[in-house]
Amino acid sequence: xxxxxxxxxxxxxxxxxxxxxxxxxxxxxxxxxxxxxxxxxxxxxxxxxxxxxxxxxxxxxxxxxxxxxxxxxxxxxxxxxxxxxxxxxxxxxxxxxxxxxxxxxxxxxxxxxxxxxxxxxxxxxxxxxxxxxxxxxxxxxxxxxxxxxxxxxxxxxxxxxxxxxxxxxxxxxxxxxxxxxxxxxxxxxxxxxxxxxxxxxxxxxxxxxxxxxxxxxxxxxxxxxxxxxxxxxxxxxxxxxxxxxxxxxxxxxxxxxxxxxxxxxxxxxxxxxxxxxxxxxxxxxxxxxxxxxxxxxxxxxxxxxxxxxxxxxxxxxxxxxxxxxxxxxxxxxxxxxxxxxxxxxxxxxxxxxxxxxxxxxxxxxxxxxxxxxxxxxxxxxxxxxxxxxxxxxxxxxxxxxxxxxxxxxxxxxxxxxxxxxxxxxxxxxxxxxxxxxxxxxxxxxxxxxxxxxxxxxxxxxxxxxxxxxxxxxxxxxxxxxxxxxxxxxxxxxxxxxxxxxxxxxxxxxxxxxxxxxxxxxxxxxxxxxxxxxxxxxxxxxxxxxxxxxxxxxxxxxxxxxxxxxxxxxxxxxxxxxxxxxxxxxxxxxxxxxxxxxxxxxxxxxxxxxxxxxxxxxxx
Amino acid sequence: xxxxxxxxxxxxxxxxxxxxxxxxxxxxxxxxxxxxxxxxxxxxxxxxxxxxxxxxxxxxxxxxxxxxxxxxxxxxxxxxxxxxxxxxxxxxxxxxxxxxxxxxxxxxxxxxxxxxxxxxxxxxxxxxxxxxxxxxxxxxxxxxxxxxxxxxxxxxxxxxxxxxxxxxxxxxxxxxxxxxxxxxxxxxxxxxxxxxxxxxxxxxxxxxxxxxxxxxxxxxxxxxxxxxxxxxxxxxxxxxxxxxxxxxxxxxxxxxxxxxxxxxxxxxxxxxxxxxxxxxxxxxxxxxxxxxxxxxxxxxxxxxxxxxxxxxxxxxxxxxxxxxxxxxxxxxxxxxxxxxxxxxxxxxxxxxxxxx
Numbered sequence: 001x002x003x004x005x006x007x008x009x010x011x012x013x014x015x016x017x018x019x020x021x022x023x024x025x026x027x028x029x030x031x032x033x034x035x036x037x038x039x040x041x042x043x044x045x046x047x048x049x050x051x052x053x054x055x056x057x058x059x060x061x062x063x064x065x066x067x068x069x070x071x072x073x074x075x076x077x078x079x080x081x082x083x084x085x086x087x088x089x090x091x092x093x094x095x096x097x098x099x100x101x102x103x104x105x106x107x108x109x110x111x112x113x114x115x116x117x118x119x120x121x122x123x124x125x126x127x128x129x130x131x132x133x134x135x136x137x138x139x140x141x142x143x144x145x146x147x148x149x150x151x152x153x154x155x156x157x158x159x160x161x162x163x164x165x166x167x168x169x170x171x172x173x174x175x176x177x178x179x180x181x182x183x184x185x186x187x188x189x190x191x192x193x194x195x196x197x198x199x200x201x202x203x204x205x206x207x208x209x210x211x212x213x214x215x216x217x218x219x220x221x222x223x224x225x226x227x228x229x230x231x232x233x234x235x236x237x238x239x240x241x242x243x244x245x246x247x248x249x250x251x252x253x254x255x256x257x258x259x260x261x262x263x264x265x266x267x268x269x270x271x272x273x274x275x276x277x278x279x280x281x282x283x284x285x286x287x288x289x290x291x292x293x294x295x296x297x298x299x300x301x302x303x304x305x306x307x308x309x310x311x312x313x314x315x316x317x318x319x320x321x322x323x324x325x326x327x328x329x330x331x332x333x334x335x336x337x338x339x340x341x342x343x344x345x346x347x348x349x350x351x352x353x354x355x356x357x358x359x360x361x362x363x364x365x366x367x368x369x370x371x372x373x374x375x376x377x378x379x380x381x382x383x384x385x386x387x388x389x390x391x392x393x394x395x396x397x398x399x400x401x402x403x404x405x406x407x408x409x410x411x412x413x414x415x416x417x418x419x420x421x422x423x424x425x426x427x428x429x430x431x432x433x434x435x436x437x438x439x440x441x442x443x444x445x446x447x448x449x450x451x452x453x454x455x456x457x458x459x460x461x462x463x464x465x466x467x468x469x470x471x472x473x474x475x476x477x478x479x480x481x482x483x484x485x486x487x488x489x490x491x492x493x494x495x496x497x498x499x500x501x502x503x504x505x506x507x508x509x510x511x512x513x514x515x516x517x518x519x520x521x522x523x524x525x526x527x528x529x530x531x532x533x534x535x536x537x538x539x540x541x542x543x544x545x546x547x548x549x550x551x552x553x554x555x556x557x558x559x560x561x562x563x564x565x566x567x568x569x570x571x572x573x574x575x576x577x578x579x580x581x582x583x584x585x586x587x588x589x590x591x592x593x594x595x596x597x598x599x600x601x602x603x604x605x606x607x608x609x610x611x612x613x614x615x616x617x618x619x
Numbered sequence: 620x621x622x623x624x625x626x627x628x629x630x631x632x633x634x635x636x637x638x639x640x641x642x643x644x645x646x647x648x649x650x651x652x653x654x655x656x657x658x659x660x661x662x663x664x665x666x667x668x669x670x671x672x673x674x675x676x677x678x679x680x681x682x683x684x685x686x687x688x689x690x691x692x693x694x695x696x697x698x699x700x701x702x703x704x705x706x707x708x709x710x711x712x713x714x715x716x717x718x719x720x721x722x723x724x725x726x727x728x729x730x731x732x733x734x735x736x737x738x739x740x741x742x743x744x745x746x747x748x749x750x751x752x753x754x755x756x757x758x759x760x761x762x763x764x765x766x767x768x769x770x771x772x773x774x775x776x777x778x779x780x781x782x783x784x785x786x787x788x789x790x791x792x793x794x795x796x797x798x799x800x801x802x803x804x805x806x807x808x809x810x811x812x813x814x815x816x817x818x819x820x821x822x823x824x825x826x827x828x829x830x831x832x833x834x835x836x837x838x839x840x841x842x843x844x845x846x847x848x849x850x851x852x853x854x855x856x857x858x859x860x861x862x863x864x865x866x867x868x869x870x871x872x873x874x875x876x877x878x879x880x881x882x883x884x885x886x887x888x889x890x891x892x893x894x895x896x897x898x899x900x901x902x903x904x905x906x907x908x909x910x911x912x913x914x915x916x917x918x919x920x921x922x923x924x925x926x927x928x929x930x931x932x933x934x935x936x937x938x939x940x941x942x943x944x945x946x947x948x949x950x951x952x953x954x955x956x957x958x959x960x961x962x963x964x965x966x967x968x969x970x971x972x973x974x975x
Binding site for chain 1: 701737810923
């Protein structure tokens with residue numbers, strides 16, 4: 001049985017009404033007072049500047065793994081290091097060729113084994129000491145002698161025999177064997193007098209004492225994990241000081257929230273936009289969308305029969321894919337134009353060679369007779385010729401009589417992989433080939449074990465292509481099936497290796513470019529790796545904050561994640577940049593007053609109710 | 620908001636003042652040893668669970684596929700030697716049993732290992748981010764428990780009425796709304812601003828980064844408004860429904876009729892007699908929710924870029940950063956165990972029939 005209670009309000013209409021009115025009034029006034037004040041401040045900052053400061057705020061999402069140049073591996077961290085420290089050399093903003101950095105000149109000995117760099121005289125550390133060859137020598141020596149200091153960039157010094165600084169302006173590096181990347185050593189040079197005090201390099205993250213001593217265009221002044229990274233311009237930077245008063249990398253873990261912050265003016269720059277976000281920002285006032293050729297390639301990789309260096313075969317790759325005709329047929333049945341239009345929605349360029357077109361000196365295109373274009377009929381004919389006929393149910397069968405059914409590894413977090421997987425199922429299905437799309441959160445396990453037939457593959461390419469080429473050499477394979485090598489997908493081809501060895505010791509740029517192109521031709525020809533697209537870099541910035549900013553390549557290129565510091569160093573304020581702080585102290589004060597009013601009101605009501613209750617109890 | 624706070628404080632006070640059964644005080648006073656034995660039993664159980672969590676966390680996450688060293692250097696020019704060094708640095712080259720004993724020995728001294736991706740002690744990373752999560756979800760749980768209790772009581776007391784239907788209807792609707800979607804809507808409306816409505820709150824983060832002292836506290840409060848609002852909107856329905864149904868169960872009881880027959884005011888019957896007895900299930904739930912506080916809300920923390928443990932857990936899993944995943948798992952599970960323990964220990968104080 002439930003007792004129906006008489007409505008309390010029927011008995012105490014007056015009290016209730018007054019109480020509700022009071023509470024509502026107080027709450028509303030608190031809400032109104034605070035935000036109006038907040039709005040005034042925000043408006044003030046957006047129209048003017050943050051306390052007279054021009055602040056360039058960049059939305060980022062990737063966590064900093066370490067601020068120590070000896071440990072950092074992530075793009076954001078290494079980009080910040082580009083701003084904090086000068087490197088021996090830099091890449092030209094127009095076409096990526098090597099230009100002076102901390103070193104003004106460099107030359108190699110006739111035997112190609114000794115490199116001599118001239119260190120500039122006008123570079124000083126932010127604590128006033130001069131940056132010399134001794135700092136560079138100490139940095140490299142540390143990496144050569146302490147394996148913890150080689151964590152991030154050890155691959156650059158693995159071939160170094162000896163590094164010395166005979167005088168403050170001369171750095172001499174002796175090599176074990178010739179190395180073509182000597183003008184592309186992406187190693188931040190750190191101040192010896194600061195870093196020699198560090199004990200354990202595997203644990204020192206360079207994020208406790210600010211400002212951090214450096215000699216790059218910006219000085220790191222503050223850092224809070226997953227909240228912000230703040231940098232101030234280095235007034236003594238030899239190339240000239242940056243024009244913004246502060247550069248802030250601010251965290252937005254959600255892309256849509258970052259876009260909202262850009263619209264509001266809380267940030268000046270947002271990168272990694274989805275096609276939908278780019279479309280929505282394209283018509284927004286005061287916002288410029290930069291849809292630029294990217295540095296990545298997006299490819300289809302096939303398992304070439306995983307094998308370790310000791311010659312042992314492992315993995316479960318499909319044997320039919322060892323047949324070049326099958327690989328060629330599969331790629332003839334890929335309509336790359338549809339992928340660009342439908343999946344990338346126009347924000348990509350059709351792929352061919354291994355290295356994207358922005359790296360003009362290494363870019364390679366297949367000749368007309370070599371090109372594997374979209375041609376399903378030719379694909380079917382190739383399979384027929386190679387003996388993979390269709391059976392009664394329309395499925396192609398292999399030489400063992402089993403139907404051709406492949407698996408493809410797809411990154412569960414990448415919508416492009418999934419969408420392209422669907423298209424491939426359709427196109428290859430028409431050929432009579434089955435495809436199972438295995439979307440996993442972490443694809444690296446089956447990949448490393450060779451338990452895949454095909455995989456969606458992609459890499460960011462550096463101005464120097466040595467690394468992305470090295471991952472297809474036989475030497476990159478694991479030592480034994482139990483080990484893990486530096487290989488991308490187990491390719492081992494003696495013709496490719498021969499070319500790789502030649503380019504690695506070729507100091508003549510034109511000759512090296514030619515060799516790199518031949519390597520791409522060979523990679524294309526073998527068909528283990530087929531590039532489908534070069535995705536664009538899609539980013540946006542507020543034109544009322546940033547008057548001008550340099551892209552790389554300068555004609556049409558990206559702003560975020562450049563090889564060098566060009567974008568953030570060159571950015572010019574429009575004079576209206578919003579501050580990193582989106583609510584000034586007066587906003588906070590107003591909010592505080594509002595909150596205090598609410599708390600006091602609540603306490604007052606509580607006391608009133610108590611009093612009333614005891615009064616009624618006494619009655 | 621203000622009247623909610625006052626009303627809940629009163630009910631909570633009432634709960635301790637008149638714990639349901641008339642013989643409560645006597646039973647508690649006379650059975651201190653029984654209670655202590657009961658509490659000790661629960662404490663022992665919690666300790667065993669905690670150890671089980673430690674063991675499970677080690678093996679459970681070894682099942683996650685993927686080579687952490689390869690994953691954390693992906694995209695970097697890395698030689699096989701560098702990969703081997705990293706593996707040696709993190710002890711990944713040791714046999715599984717040795718990794719396990721090392722892990723247990725270290726854990727006993729409070730050392731949860733070193734994160735693969737941040738090159739920093741796991742304990743340090745967690746203590747760095749824990750306050751942000753505790754602040755955000757703690758405030759949200761307190762606020763939504765209070766609102767849920769208050770509205771749940773109102774709804775049950777006048778069940779079937781328009782207010783009740785409206786209350787439960789709104790609560791259920793908000794409960795089924797995905798939190799990240801609601802968060803984004805709030806950002807668009809209250810942070811960016813729509814039409815004449817200006818942007819009132821920051822779009823994300825926990826602080827502006829330029830404040831100190833009291834201004835810093837206010838700045839954090841300003842940043843907290845929207846994420847707390849999201850968590851409260853999505854979360855209060857649960858408390859409301861539990862409180863409503865357990866109060867409805869009590870409402871038919873004879874002792875309420877007796878109380879009314881004594882001539883007590885309806886408000887007093889509700890606050891001093893019905894609500895305390897209906898509180899038990901809700902208290903359990905509030906404690907469980909408090910246990911969840913440590914884990915935070917991955918979705919809301921992500922949408923509002925709140926620098927808490929939720930986001931850290933996501934990052935740890937995506938590498939996978941085993942020491943960090945393990946450490947977080949131990950902290951999350953530990954928080955749940957401790958909160959359950961607290962609820963268990965508190966129960967006999969609320970209802971002496973428990974633990975006898």
